Amino acid sequence: MRVNENNLTDQLSSTASRAAESQRIQVDTGATSGSAGAAAGDSVSLSGLAGRISQSLQTLASQTAQRVGQLRQAVQSGRYQPDVQQLAGALAASFADPSAGKAMAATAN
Numbered sequence: 001m002r003v004n005e006n007n008l009t010d011q012l013s014s015t016a017s018r019a020a021e022s023q024r025i026q027v028d029t030g031a032t033s034g035s036a037g038a039a040a041g042d043s044v045s046l047s048g049l050a051g052r053i054s055q056s057l058q059t060l061a062s063q064t065a066q067r068v069g070q071l072r073q074a075v076q077s078g079r080y081q082p083d084v085q086q087l088a089g090a091l092a093a094s095f096a097d098p099s100a101g102k103a104m105a106a107t108a109n
Helices: 005-040 047-077 084-096 098-107
Strands: none
């Protein structure tokens, strides 16, 4: 089995970019909602939600990077022993329903 580090790096970069974008949205929303709310009489506060989303994305990126590092070490040292029954089931399910393979992979953690 070979781990394609380029794909993992791209995915982590994409997640980090989304986290940074949600932080920019939080800052932009916080700066404009007060003046727009005062002028229109209505206001919406998204800064709390945007902050929680950003924090969740950062936590997810950190956990993913940690898990990838653990798997990389296990593969390189020869200690990685995947459950062949689970792998076969996930492969069969992915041929029948491509979204089922993703669900199986998510439960493998």
